[in-house]
Amino acid sequence: MMSEKTIELKNISKVYPGVRALDTINFEIGRGEVHCLVGQNGCGKSTLIKIMSGVEKPEPGAEIYINGELCKHLNSHISMSKGVQVIYQDLSLFSNLTVKENIAFRDNIRKKSLFVNWKEVDKIARKALELIDVDIDINAKVGTLSIAQQQLVEIAKALTGDLSLLILDEPTASLTGKEVRSLFRVITNLKNKGISILFVSHKLNEIFEIAEKVTVMRDGKIIGDFTPSELDHDRLVYLMTGMRELYKQPKPIGNDYEVVMEARNLSKNKNYKDISFKLKKGEILGITGLLGSGRTELALTLFGMNPYDSGELIFEGKAVKWTSNREACAAGVGYVPEDRLNCGLIMNQSIEDNLTITTIKSYLSRFGLINSGERLKALNTKVKELGIKFSMPEAAVKTLSGGNSQKVVLAKWLLVNPKVLILDEPTIGIDVIAKNSIHTLIKSLAENGMSIIMISDEVQEVLQNCHRILVMSKGRIVFEFTPDQITDKELLEKFNLA
């Protein structure tokens, strides 16, 4: 007889050096249920997931039942063979292997096959990608794909095996509207087949769209289970954080403010064409558009990492053609990349070292040694501002939760205090309250004279925080407006961003 519950956890605790990540959790997911797990960065969501998948062991006294069966020594092998498939927040892909091999790997392991049947691998990969309706070259190496494409490969991979529970840890963080739609379609299909879904996201509108049940976590404990009808946005935020969100529009800037950076007909083959804009001192300029609209390529150019072919870039009144990010940095441009986990952090080094790597020179004492007191002070202010949660500054960055490591990269650049700061998706995977405080911080930086370019997929984010917004599509700027000229719905419809 099939159990009514796909998974049932009793008395789960998990202690890491310096933190109690999970504190006597009891949790269950019903068959064919779409269950959402929400909570602030570092509250223990990913840890709970790793316990369900057998990657991490809970403290003694825990009981885990999968499909009604007690699993004493759960490991990733057993949990997978019982149909628990996980899409991890930091992804689990082999960047040195092709898309098709990544997708079919689990299947091959499960079958305990001795030899690889490359034809079969081909078939499995094509079928899985068809299921989620995406078109990716299955012979490409995963390492050459964009982060969004990698996310899609990961989703396809999870669909190849036996499924009774599909766990998705922030799968939509780097996806845009179109891909999120097709992911939700897949989720509904699976649900109708009786498969349970556990879904984690910091985008609360997504939660309200698909959840049948919402479990709220805070500081390693479960606050409660709710049905979406009992909740609204504000109440959910309050349950997660004990705080309320505050929004305020950025202070207007005067017409007479000087222009810091100007692009005149910037073009680069296969990247973007005829880009012109002016960025004033203290201005927050938003750039939005679909995946592959050339936003990131443009941002890299402004940061000296992707030299333009033609046109002109003017920085503080002088025409510049940077060929490396060092030159751009020296001139006063900062850049927080989109793929922060791979590009922005040294995973095995401490939080402290990572945070101060950009500014290390300013903490040198007379003899060229690091003044650790000064450094710790600088670190502590930023940690407080952004609400970074960690056990100790000496711990390696890889022990941080996903959202908190994002914040470390952000904090690192804020310490530099550049003249122009380019933020590519500054709030991916960051919880509502921290997002709120990052927005507030961005606005106060602008008020103090920093110019900011904020790239974001989230229409609401740019509308609420920018003075002016550019919409890019296929490498061109197709629209420019101020937030009072249009509502988010109109914007979405106009550019088919959803």
Added chain:
Amino acid sequence: MKNYLRGILKKNEFYLFMIMVLMVIVMSAINPNFGTLENGFDILRGTTFIGICSMGFLVVLITGGTDISFTATATVAQYIMALLMVSNPNIPVVFVILVPMVIGAVLGSVNALLINRLKVPVIIITIAMLNTYYGAIQFFSEGEWLYNFPEWFADFPRILLITFKNEDGVAYGLTSLTAIWILVALVTSVLLRFTMLGRKIYALGGNQTAAGREGIHVNRIRIFAHSFLGLIAGIGAIVHAMVTQTAAPNAIVGQEFNAVAAVVLGGASIAGGGGSVLGTLLGVLLIATLKNGLTVMGVPAYWHQVFIGLTLVISISVTAIREKMAKKNAGGINVES
């Protein structure tokens, strides 16, 4: 077809091959004795030991590990095998062949167990093990050389599978030992390309965390890889003894750098996750050809290492630059004009 050709042009192996062809042409022009078939087979025979060992080293490197103790492993395996033959000339052939292979595999797995257990950089562990094995064999052998092996042991390496005669009437050609090398390369190639075990080896080198999550037994894969290297070092030990007809406790250690250089030159990634048998073969041949060419041209031996080192630096730089270019050209947006 066009795509296929373009695919070849992108491959590291293609460039290695071209460099080698170029080198042969230049060296033959300088010294006509170089470009003969006989010299070609001579090069093959001379580098068989390194060629065999580099196959095992390749596998370990792909897992993201390293193990330079294989020369010491080979020394131990070779000496024990020689002791057996000297003390009992009628010892069965199977025994003589199996013993060094088993010893190699066991020592290799000891390394892997230590690596799995200790949280110490792998290179340190294998340097330590190299010295341990090497020191032990020095101590027990008291540096004594062994020779006077059974007849079959001297006859086997003289077998030629393909035979030519030079103007003096001396036969030369593809020796049985080179054939063993080719066999080892084939087995390694099948292992890496077509077995799940091989694919897991690549996966482990690509992303260890992910490998664990996918249910790959990371520790077991590592034990396999290091034992495989050990076993192959055992085969290398037999071949080496057949070539020299002696077992000297200090003859092999010190050659590990040549195998490492060949594998890296062949395009294997030091960080793990990448590398191929074909590339490694070309790497081995390139180094051997270079050395031989320099010798034929009368360049003093201590310059050889300098040239090998330079070749390595250049080839690694070229690979890095090409990767960078490939990244630059990847993707791209269809800009509407």
